[in-house]
Amino acid sequence: MLTVITGGMFAEKSTELLRRGRRLKRAGKKVGYFKPAFDSRYSEHEIVTHDGAKVEAFIIKTNAPIQITSREYFNNFDVFLIDEVQFFDSTITLAVQTLLEAGKEVIVAGLDMDYKAQPFFVTAGLMSIAEDVVKLKAVCAECKSDAWVSFKAENGKRLQLGTNEYTPLCRKCFNIRRRAIEDEVF
Numbered sequence: 455m456l457t458v459i460t461g462g463m464f465a466e467k468s469t470e471l472l473r474r475g476r477r478l479k480r481a482g483k484k485v486g487y488f489k490p491a492f493d494s495r496y497s498e499h500e501i502v503t504h505d506g507a508k509v510e511a512f513i514i515k516t517n518a519p520i521q522i523t524s525r526e527y528f529n530n531f532d533v534f535l536i537d538e539v540q541f542f543d544s545t546i547t548l549a550v551q552t553l554l555e556a557g558k559e560v561i562v563a564g565l566d567m568d569y570k571a572q573p574f575f576v577t578a579g580l581m582s583i584a585e586d587v588v589k590l591k592a593v594c595a596e597c598k599s600d601a602w603v604s605f606k607a608e609n610g611k612r613l614q615l616g617t618n619e620y621t622p623l624c625r626k627c628f629n630i631r632r633r634a635i636e637d638e639v640f
């Protein structure tokens with residue numbers, strides 16, 4: 455079974471990934487955590503959530519996700535939990551399918567869209583083959599409704615609408631910001 459946990463930043467995707475992992479471990483499953491090599495946001499060999507929870511994770515090269523199916527992992531785990539899945543190249547789908555065909559359970563977490571609201575096709579592809587897709591939502595920083603995307607004002611723009619930090623926004627507030635930037639540029 456494949457489950458995809460997706461949504462924008464601050465939607466607590468990693469928190470949900472860890473929660474599910476803990477639960478399956480309690481159920482007696484052998485659980486392994488994985489993350490891409492260049493996500494060194496918090497810690498190199500750990501998945502760390504925004505609220506500070508952490509768990510040991512194996513580091514997988516972004517251009518060689520098939521490593522996940524190597525014998526050292528394959529023989530040791532029933533459940534494969536993969537964080538920041540959007541950073542892997544498209545062969546992650548093949549790696550996940552190999553695990554699924556062998557009867558492993560796979561749970562991935564990753565962004566659905568970039569800061570311009572363009573889809574991450576790696577996540578989209580996994581969403582289409584998943585049994586279950588969970589879209590989590592942060593709170594819109596402007597109007598406090600459900601966020602839809604993680605907005606970031608680009609470097610070098612004359613209009614400084616916020617900073618380079620990501621901001622969770624609903625679609626309506628995102629469109630307002632984007633129009634403001636377009637008006638400034640053109």
Ligand SMILES: [Zn+2]
Pocket residue numbers: 594595596597598599623624625626627628
């Ligand atoms: Zn809003």
